Amino acid sequence: MPDVPSAHPITLGPVTNDFPEGADSKRRGRATLKDVAHRAGVSVPTVSRVIAGNYPVALSTKRRVEKALRELDYVANTHARALRGHGAGTVALVLQDVRGEAFAQFAHGIEEEASRRGRLCLLCVSGGDPDRELQAVHLMRQQGAEAVIVIGGVVDDEAYRRRMSEIARSLDQAGSRLVLCGRPPLGEGVPVTVVEYDNEGGAYAVTSRLLAAGHRRILLFGGDVAHTTSAQRFAGYRRALTDYGVPYEKDLVVKAAFDRGDAYLRMRERLAAARDFTSVFALTDVVAAGALRALTEAGLQVPGDVSLVGYDDVPPATDLRPLLTTVHVPYEDMGRTAVRLALDHRGDSGRVAGEGHVLLGTHVVVRDSVAPPPPAGTA
Amino acid sequence: MPDVPSAHPITLGPVTNDFPEGADSKRRGRATLKDVAHRAGVSVPTVSRVIAGNYPVALSTKRRVEKALRELDYVANTHARALRGHGAGTVALVLQDVRGEAFAQFAHGIEEEASRRGRLCLLCVSGGDPDRELQAVHLMRQQGAEAVIVIGGVVDDEAYRRRMSEIARSLDQAGSRLVLCGRPPLGEGVPVTVVEYDNEGGAYAVTSRLLAAGHRRILLFGGDVAHTTSAQRFAGYRRALTDYGVPYEKDLVVKAAFDRGDAYLRMRERLAAARDFTSVFALTDVVAAGALRALTEAGLQVPGDVSLVGYDDVPPATDLRPLLTTVHVPYEDMGRTAVRLALDHRGDSGRVAGEGHVLLGTHVVVRDSVAPPPPAGTA
DNA sequence: TATGGCTTAGTTATCGTTTTCTATCGCCTG
DNA sequence: CAGGCGATAGAAAACGATAACTAAGCCATA
Structure with a gap:
């Protein structure tokens, strides 16, 4: 039977077994490929292929699978996907406080560029505490973020440099990238991308x-x-x-x-x-x-x-x-630049500090709050 | 040999095989449990147990594993973890624009409460476009977010209600929760948590x-x-x-x-x-x-x-x-409340709209911009 | 009519982790 | 001294998706 239009969800002789986990309308948790495959009467990879569209599937099969997909409201599991190959497609973002205008602009630029490239943003707020910042970066590392962007100045002591450099190397080794935004580089040989402004x-x-x-x-x-x-x-x-x-x-x-x-x-x-x-x-x-x-x-x-x-x-x-x-x-530009640099250069670990170092210009905006000093000295 | 202090990374007779994937200092990608297990000369689950600390492990073994963990700079893979059971521990956040002060305050409240509960925040910006908003929620669903919090008003038409209700149900079935923040409920029977202000x-x-x-x-x-x-x-x-x-x-x-x-x-x-x-x-x-x-x-x-x-x-x-x-x-309170409600009530799907509906108070802040109208009528 | 290639589908292995489930050892108790 | 238990560790299964094989038809060509 090559091309049954399948008015009913196809039923194959005695193998039917249509209710292996009960009337599946009441299933807890989301539908998996297995559920869909089962309903469509095909194998799991076939469903995967219909979704990916990177492999020939007979039209009739495709239709059947698509129907099952819709009926079961299938939603892919990003984690399984991330596990099996390509990363999770996320960009991480660590800043002091979303409520600061400058930070918000940064975040906006980053989110914009990230979503333009089909990435999701992970957000972490450090409150300006170096320990929480490091901890945040660690979390992002666990998440397998493609880039970890740390925003804003810092109290730059020896301990900070040492720990951040370690993280940079670790991230680099894992195929990810640390980006310092509005913050100076860490020193020679540390695999970091730096986006500064003048x-x-x-x-x-x-x-x-x-x-x-x-x-x-x-x-x-x-x-x-x-x-x-x-x-x-x-x-x-x-x-x-x-x-x-x-x-x-x-x-x-x-x-x-x-x-x-x-x-x-x-x-x-x-x-x-x-x-x-x-x-x-x-x-x-x-x-x-x-x-x-x-x-x-x-x-x-x-x-x-x-x-x-x-x-x-x-x-x-x-x-x-x-x-x-x-x-x-x-600020917004810097955010976009950070994402761009991190994502474009990611992976070629031959890089060292210096290559990924960008300095964006600043300029004075003249308005009305400056005048010559008063003649005498009002002091 | 029950308790070898292991000055060198333990070497077991001819089975050594210490370089199965080359001098592992140059490994690409992050170290896995397998790498650690190998280096410590134990099995994978043992390492997992040392990390989790929920199972008895001999002290000497534990020390050996911990050493390997440190030496290899092991970082857990959240995706694998999420796959094998408990979700990913993320809360998703969909808003129009981070640069808006009110949104930023929302986001801050949410991030604060989420990180207090050990959750990470996923951020998506919709730009106020209903389609992008829906698309964002869909992405969050793929991520297996424990809660999806949508912030801010919307143009409330029939199409919006229908599609958002579907998503709410789908999220609910997957054990997640849709939270509408600063936005009216969707109607009877839709599994949604609503946090509004007066x-x-x-x-x-x-x-x-x-x-x-x-x-x-x-x-x-x-x-x-x-x-x-x-x-x-x-x-x-x-x-x-x-x-x-x-x-x-x-x-x-x-x-x-x-x-x-x-x-x-x-x-x-x-x-x-x-x-x-x-x-x-x-x-x-x-x-x-x-x-x-x-x-x-x-x-x-x-x-x-x-x-x-x-x-x-x-x-x-x-x-x-x-x-x-x-x-x-x-706003900040609303953010915190949203996370609290979503995370506390999550899972008991007996709920329907109404139970998770909170209305926070507003009040006038009297400052200096109001006076009686001018006598004549300056108009 | 055999052979080879194309199309389509199913099988199997794999990603990294956690969770059973088993197995071994040593020791205690009856 | 046998049965059993606590402590420890490994083996195997599972999570969901995908990529690499493999197999089964079917058509065309020699």
Whole structure:
């Protein structure tokens, strides 16, 4: 019987055995290839082949299988698939906090590029804790992620480098790839892809802009130099100072967490202590928002009395009045680039650090928060 | 030889065969249990038992295995594990856009609760496209996610309900759970968990506040009533109007996308057409930000000339001047709740819609953007 | 009419892990 | 001293899917 149209699910003589696991409408768990094969009266690989479409199957058989597939609402099991060959097709993503605008942009870029390439995204939040970050990467490794992308700065000590390098090698050996995004490389010979932005350059550029406007006392506000992101911005600030022949003053550096609340508080404290600056370089836009509030509440005009610049160029920066002059960072681009590099180069383990090292440009976005310092010295 | 301390990786007579796949330092791919077992001179299950720790293993054996584990940098294969029993321990997350503050808060709550329970998060972005959303859910189903959480409103038509209901049933049958977050249920008998917030109530409350301040011409600004989130807020607005005996006017409803740019443009258009309102109910804080900019640029004082309220109470709302009166929505809580409900109730398929339906409260956050309408009628 | 090739399907092995199920040893108890 | 039990370890099966073989028809060609 080569081509029975099968009005009923085909029934082959006494071999029928149509209810091996009961009326299968009440099956617990999802239908497997076996269930489908059984219902269609074919073998398991045949069903697999109908699905994959990479092998000739008679039209009548194909139709029968497709019917069974539909009736049983078959859904493939990714794990079994991943086990048998090609990885799981996932890209992992480790960041501090999804709620940060910059991180969200990163994540968006990554997700976009990943899904464009048919990959799924695994998300892990570290809360900025290095241990949790390492743990997260370990989890991702278990998942067989094709790439593990770690986003954002870090407190860069010896222990971190050692452990992350180990992980990089382990990932590399497993055919996966560690990508550091917005974070410096780990050193020679460590198999890592690095996607950075010109952080120091951006900081240099905004600081220069303040200096060019005539400011000499620029408060560096926010962050903590132990953190790579802050450190690089700090470096740009210092270099600009040097180039303008302005001496660096330790008292003009004020720490603050990267959130509105803490920034507001710290700026208020600083203002209470001394008003000995004519401008503020806030290390992020969010910090700038908090600072702006404190400045305004203290009766200072921005930019009339005090100029203010930020960093990141996140959308809410356009809510501030005056509109904030800031540094644009191509976060989404970086995310996309990270995925692209990781997926394209994956596997050719001949690579070492340096080959997969990209540096994206930043630029100052000039808006309304910078003016020349007030004539006398409002301090 | 019961207890050899094994200075060297144990060597058993002629059976040694220590290099079956070459000097294994150069193995491609990750080390498997087999590799470890081989190196430790034990069987595969023994290694598995050492790792799981759920079966007695002689101390000397255990030590030997642990050494091999370390030396080979063994990492378990989640897929194999997931295949052989318990699921993969993942929770899936489908949302429109990570960059939205509200979504990000959702995601944060979900990630937090999920990782607290030892689950990993799968992230999918739909871009607000129903087809991509369905497709995403399908992918998650393949992954065997323990819960699939879909976040945010939707254009609620017949096709959507039918297809989502199917998916809900399919997920349920597979021992998983569909959770609708910030989105209405699908109807009787559909196995879905729903976590909503009192959207209509919040809208009623803010609108009432404007009415109580004396406003009679309130512009409902942003969104599109086809979308459930907008529709509910619109309903609250109308109910408040009714309760205050204020007639509803179609001309006071203006559509706008949920982003600053479009909101700014639409408000500018509306102001150019007619200034026939004394207050604005922006459907989200971001829309309020765009509206505020247009209002200010048009020379209107907020709240002196026009009062403004928002919805969502996201952090950047505190950047606006005046500080925005808005409605607080417990997004993070909702995320946590979604995970909790899905994971706790999972499996007892006796449930139907209704049991897993939670409604979280909202409340107005009073700040500085509402005042009585100007005496004459600045319109 | 034999031979070979094409088409189609089924068999078998495999991925890495966990879970039975067996088997061996030593020792205790009656 | 035999029966049995606790401790330990290996062997075998299973999870679901796929790829590599193998086999059975059938047609065409020599």
